[in-house]
Amino acid sequence: MIDRLVSIMARLRDPEHGCEWDREQTFAMIAPYTIEEAYEVADAIARGDLSDLKDELGDLLLQVVFHSRIAEEAGAFALSDVVAAICDKMERRHPHIFASSAAAPSSFDWEQIKADEREAKAVTGALDGVAIGLPALLRAEKLQKRAARVGFDWPDAAGPRAKIDEELAEVEAADPSEVEGEIGDLLFAVTNWARHLGVDAEAALRSANTKFERRFRGMEARAGAEFGSLSLDDKEALWDAVKRAE
Structure with missing residues (x-):
């Protein structure tokens, strides 16, 4: 079936008879769609909707085929090269499974294997x-983990916790033109603290978003059409009531 999808994309990109929109697309132009589709896959998983997950995985697969087709037209690589590369990587990163003399899982260093791959590149x-395209919180955590591997890290959670107070004070003292940068430093410090506490900052914020949305919708449901005209005090009371009812 993958050959059918590849053929469809080739026809859509045909210079003479293809789709005008598809022919005009570049890597950069469809990259936002690729990111969006990945999030929609994650959303379907979070909702436990397997039917929707099937559709969203198809949309994400289309993005891989689309990028590969653009690359093939440029003489860089084709979808078969993409598949071969990931197969090689999976076998290389699992020597205890695929090596001719399989080693115990504990006898190889996953991070060293990835480091060797980076060195080869x-x-x-x-x-x-x-x-660069990762969500900001996730990228902050990855940057911090990379720095920690070479010894640039706090010895325990007390360091990043104190850094939060320092960064918060700098936000409060900042000129208006500096506030955005100082808020960024504060968020980076909070992410670092979360990492030291063993908390996935991206997942934690996603959970907080879900909780806020659930409670806010509960407020709207209780107040009905009058919600918008309520005072802030009345809305706060509603919030507390919804929170207590959970």
């Missing part, structure tokens, strides 16, 4: 290879 800096 001439990626030498500790922070090299952390994708």
